[in-house]
Amino acid sequence: DAGVIQSPRHEVTEMGQEVTLRCKPISGHDYLFWYRQTMMRGLELLIYFNNNVPIDDSGMPEDRFSAKMPNASFSTLKIQPSEPRDSAVYFCASTWGTDTQYFGPGTRLTVL
């Protein structure tokens, strides 16, 4: 298996633009997690899904952030409009019936 796949790996955009981050979990995994990593705040859980259904979105910072999982093999995290403080590395992770989360390589987002 190729592991968790994220795209793009790097994204540079200007303030106010819409940003869409993509994730393909490991095949067969039924939990998907979105995290944000910054130096100041570390790894923060934004939202997670079970069987494509959002379970807990309490970590989503504000209404500018939204996430979807239209099927078992694809999820998106959208920021609209983006702001410089959204600059971070965004990780997607997945798991199935175990405590081990498998992380993707991350998307480094820079908002100018």
Added chain:
Amino acid sequence: QQQVKQSPQSLIVQKGGISIINCAYENTAFDYFPWYQQFPGKGPALLIAIRPDVSEKKEGRFTISFNKSAKQFSLHIMDSQPGDSATYFCAAQGVGSNYKLTFGKGTLLTVNP
């Protein structure tokens, strides 16, 4: 509220030395405590984990020590190697939490040759 406190923020150790990273938690409902290792430009990966029914778990050069009464756990890296240089995160997961993890802020470990 930071539910898992990790220290130190950074650590420099000589090759062959022992690296020790500490974490403390507040929520007594936590019942699973993993450590993740992250290399630059990569996502975190599970290194070792423990449940509170044991006080210690060892895998090769990596050992977790767990003190349930103090609500503390630590990672010990014996015979530290330059290849161990990475960021280490402790985490905690609660009963019935749907595998939701709460992470510490991380420790940047540098092992000098």
